[in-house]
Amino acid sequence: MKVKVLGAGQEVGRSGFLVNCDGANYLLDYGVQLSKPPLAPLHVMPKEVDSIIISHAHLDHSGYVPMMYVSGGCDVFATAPTFDLSRLLIEDMLKLEKDMHPFGLPEVNKMMGHATEISFKQKVQRGNSSFELRDSGHVVGGGTVLVESENKRLFYTGDINVRGSRMLREADLDFGEIDLLITESTYSQTNQMPRKESEEKFIEFANEILDQKGTLFVPSFSVERSQEIACVLKNAKFKHKIIMDGMALKVNEIILRYPEYLRDYNVFSDAIHNAVWISSHEERIRELKEPCVVISPAGMLVGGNAVFYLQELAFNKKNGIALVSYQGEGTPGRKLLDTGKVMVQGREKKADAQVRQYEFSGHSDRDALFDLVKRIKGNPKVLTVHGDGQSCTKFAEEIHERFGFDAYAPKMGDTITI
Ligand SMILES: [Zn+2]
Numbered sequence: 001m002k003v004k005v006l007g008a009g010q011e012v013g014r015s016g017f018l019v020n021c022d023g024a025n026y027l028l029d030y031g032v033q034l035s036k037p038p039l040a041p042l043h044v045m046p047k048e049v050d051s052i053i054i055s056h057a058h059l060d061h062s063g064y065v066p067m068m069y070v071s072g073g074c075d076v077f078a079t080a081p082t083f084d085l086s087r088l089l090i091e092d093m094l095k096l097e098k099d100m101h102p103f104g105l106p107e108v109n110k111m112m113g114h115a116t117e118i119s120f121k122q123k124v125q126r127g128n129s130s131f132e133l134r135d136s137g138h139v140v141g142g143g144t145v146l147v148e149s150e151n152k153r154l155f156y157t158g159d160i161n162v163r164g165s166r167m168l169r170e171a172d173l174d175f176g177e178i179d180l181l182i183t184e185s186t187y188s189q190t191n192q193m194p195r196k197e198s199e200e201k202f203i204e205f206a207n208e209i210l211d212q213k214g215t216l217f218v219p220s221f222s223v224e225r226s227q228e229i230a231c232v233l234k235n236a237k238f239k240h241k242i243i244m245d246g247m248a249l250k251v252n253e254i255i256l257r258y259p260e261y262l263r264d265y266n267v268f269s270d271a272i273h274n275a276v277w278i279s280s281h282e283e284r285i286r287e288l289k290e291p292c293v294v295i296s297p298a299g300m301l302v303g304g305n306a307v308f309y310l311q312e313l314a315f316n317k318k319n320g321i322a323l324v325s326y327q328g329e330g331t332p333g334r335k336l337l338d339t340g341k342v343m344v345q346g347r348e349k350k351a352d353a354q355v356r357q358y359e360f361s362g363h364s365d366r367d368a369l370f371d372l373v374k375r376i377k378g379n380p381k382v383l384t385v386h387g388d389g390q391s392c393t394k395f396a397e398e399i400h401e402r403f404g405f406d407a408y409a410p411k412m413g414d415t416i417t418i
Contacts, residue, residue, distance in 0.1 A: 007041030021149035023127020032063030046072020055140030055158030057085030081141030147325030185387030188395035214318030236270035299325030
């Protein structure tokens with residue numbers, strides 16, 4: 001079995017791995033680096049690939065799959081929610097960045113024409129090899145990938161949450177011995193505040209703002225984070241009005257169609273129906289007249305309705321802004337955290353609202369990642385990928401020290417044989 005690293009070697013984003021094994025060539029993920037300009041993973045000829053497997057819908061894992069349909073057309077496998085969410089996110093990306101990608105809607109449609117939906121643990125046979133997805137706990141419909149061939153077993157984590165969340169079950173790690181582990185390293189060097197504590201502090205802040213008749217703005221990623229925040233509020237029996245807005249609503253509708261992918265469908269359904277879904281600008285203005293919690297993309301305050309809500313809410317000290325998503329370098333969200341300033345109508349202004357940050361990551365943190373490696377059976381070779389700075393190299397060194405596994409952080413373009 002041979003694996004070529006097409007992306008996500010020592011960086012976060014544009015994941016892609018080409019796996020050659022007896023009788024089949026698999027492309028595991030083919031994502032985009034969401035930078036300016038966007039960056040593609042290494043090129044692969046469509047004829048080099050028999051089957052594409054998408055671990056989950058986030059664009060850094062799914063965003064460049066349509067590229068494989070510019071001149072080719074092979075089968076693509078994922079769970080049903082992953083296909084729905086990927087399509088939504090890819091079409092949104094193409095709308096926002098019209099001429100920046102080497103493919104368009106026809107290729108997205110062609111991809112969907114070749115889509116085969118599979119569920120977790122459904123084995124797909126290709127020649128003398130097979131693959132299946134397992135629950136990753138990271139995002140709705142998101143999976144890890146298990147490939148078996150030539151008596152070798154590869155386990156690719158994609159993005160993984162071994163602890164689960166209010167919405168999602170924890171990752172499924174019950175699959176026996178493996179020979180090659182490809183693991184994400186996003187938070188390999190940092191621990192996060194325990195989830196319970198994050199939730200308590202967030203709820204405390206929400207109550208404090210609402211009790212003083214202010215409004216709390218919670219900029220959130222449209223996929224999973226917005227819904228998770230609604231679940232956290234519902235779980236805490238939060239009494240005040242909640243509104244949800246933007247693309248999060250389309251995501252709500254998609255997730256409602258897939259109860260089997262949730263920890264508890266009723267809890268989820270109650271939580272999101274507990275909120276007012278904003279359907280027009282008039283309604284948005286009307287609902288904002290009384291204090292409430294606003295859950296709306298974009299998570300890093302880039303575009304969308306976030307700009308409107310900032311204008312309306314950032315300059316009143318009774319209001320609050322709770323950042324619950326990762327804030328990338330150079331984003332307005334990062335700037336607000338670091339300087340307390342926001343850009344409105346082309347001008348930089350100091351925000352008066354209270355700004356706080358809470359950790360609700362869908363990734364495993366440092367302790368959880370080590371827990372993951374500890375629970376892996378066998379004596380696998382380990383590739384640490386999908387991490388910024390030293391996250392991949394340090395993680396590999398530490399895995400070698402603690403567990404004695406042959407571990408290293410591959411670079412883009414490297415090929416590994418087992
Ligand atoms: Zn992800």
